[in-house]
Amino acid sequence: MKKIILLTLILQLISCKDKQDRLNLKQGVYISNITIISSEDGNYSPYIGHLVIEKDKIVYIDKSEPSVNGKFEEIDGTGKFVIPGLIDSHVHITEVQGMLPYHMEKYPELTEEFNNQMPRSYLYYGFTTLINLGGISEEQIASFNRHPIKPDLFHTGRSGASVANGYPMNFAPEQFRFEGTPNFIYLESEADNIPDRFDPVDHTPKAVVSRIKNSGAIAVKAYYESGFRGMPKLPVPTKSIMTDLLNEAQSNGLVLTVHGNSLEAHSFLADIGVDVIAHGLWNWGKYKDLPNDSLPKEIRSVLDLQIKKQIGYTPTLTVLAGEEALADNSFLSNPELSKIVPKKLMEWYGTEEGQWFANELFADYTAEEVHSIYGNIQEHAKLVLKYLSNNGGLILFGTDTPSAPTYGNQPGHNGFWELKLMNEANVPLNQILASATINNAKAFKLDSDVGSIKVGKKANLILMTKNPLKEIEAYNTIEKIVLGGEVIVRENLSVK
Ligand SMILES: [Zn+2]
Structure with missing residues (x-):
């Protein structure tokens, strides 16, 4: 024997x-x-x-x-x-760039053409892995995966873990917003504004994370956003809610990635020690009018804490650039875009109807004024990124494509733009490559399969x-x- x-x-x-x-x-x-x-x-x-x-x-x-x-x-x-292959850890594949659901219904042909091209456009610029950081239905996942050629798609479930009536569910009309956000978190302070048909027991961090896990997600998306562009102040998660979300996510093998772009948000999230912050810190609050050549001490100490805890930092510089693009008449004539955006949709963007968001944001401003406002915020964002890059921060590549209904954030093209903006912020090229490959793979626990x-x-x-x-x-x-x-x-x- x-x-x-x-x-x-x-x-x-x-x-x-x-x-x-x-x-x-x-x-x-x-x-x-x-x-x-x-x-x-x-x-x-x-x-x-x-x-x-x-x-x-x-x-x-x-x-x-x-x-x-x-x-x-x-x-x-x-x-x-x-x-x-490159990994973009912050995309939304459920939208048609530049359109609201109303436009998508009105122009089914444009929508279909866009959706058929979209996975190919990501691949055109080398993105073979995408992480969808917003609500996505099983049908939307299946429909994406039916494309013969498409990046590998990962997601965060049917909806993010938004607090009741907080960002981003505040955008939906009140009669739909709760059904549209099945994973909302019950907030005591909002009890009077939550319909009785929702049982608080189903909307604890534990119940919500368990649902997200069961939907095949790899991460939980949460939000810390008190409002922008003159919105009324929005409810935000309490410390105990965010801590519970983090513990529940981690004990279920999921990653907690949180929307936040203000000093207030980054400070709150750094204290808690979430896994990933899904945006850069460009909204400097009381420091917003400071010149953009040095970091205020308070911001530096928040960043130092993020570095110490190795919290993933997702610059998403194209959030600002993609909105600013709406004020730029030459943006749509960029020949690179015609390679990845269907022709008819490009034509629609140029129509009065296609300019709806540009008009909504910038009707009262000259292009020069827009560039000056956005330019200043972007310089702040780059300064923060450079500080993290110099001091051992964990930088994760992510674009937030599209961050708003802007045609400025096109699939794939936006990723290349983000890479260029990181380069303009003087992040070394080896760090840029690592952010879009091995760093993202490790942060989202995909590194046994991809990232190197x-x-x-x-x-x-x-x-x-x-x-x-x-x-x-x-x-x-x-x-x-x-x-x-x-x-x-x-x-x-x-x-x-
Ligand atoms: Zn996003």
């Missing part, structure tokens, strides 16, 4: 060895001689090597040439660069002709996208 076991062991060892030296592929991709840029911790040491994919997994990566047999596609990577180029991980890769550790424009020199082992030529993803 012992002999048989020994013999089996030896045979197993031989077959493993054989597998290492000679890869016999049934269906694979062999990328040779390419500069491999990947990291498990944000430190990069690129090298020229070889990569083999079988089905949807990476099975070989090394400086030495493998011996590959069987059925496979070979890509000569000479002079080119490969990075892991490693044997056993999913083959989501980007092949580009320029080096993203040398220039930010490299992200717009993508040639091919490998999506779960399938090689897609970038140009085939653009609008037909």
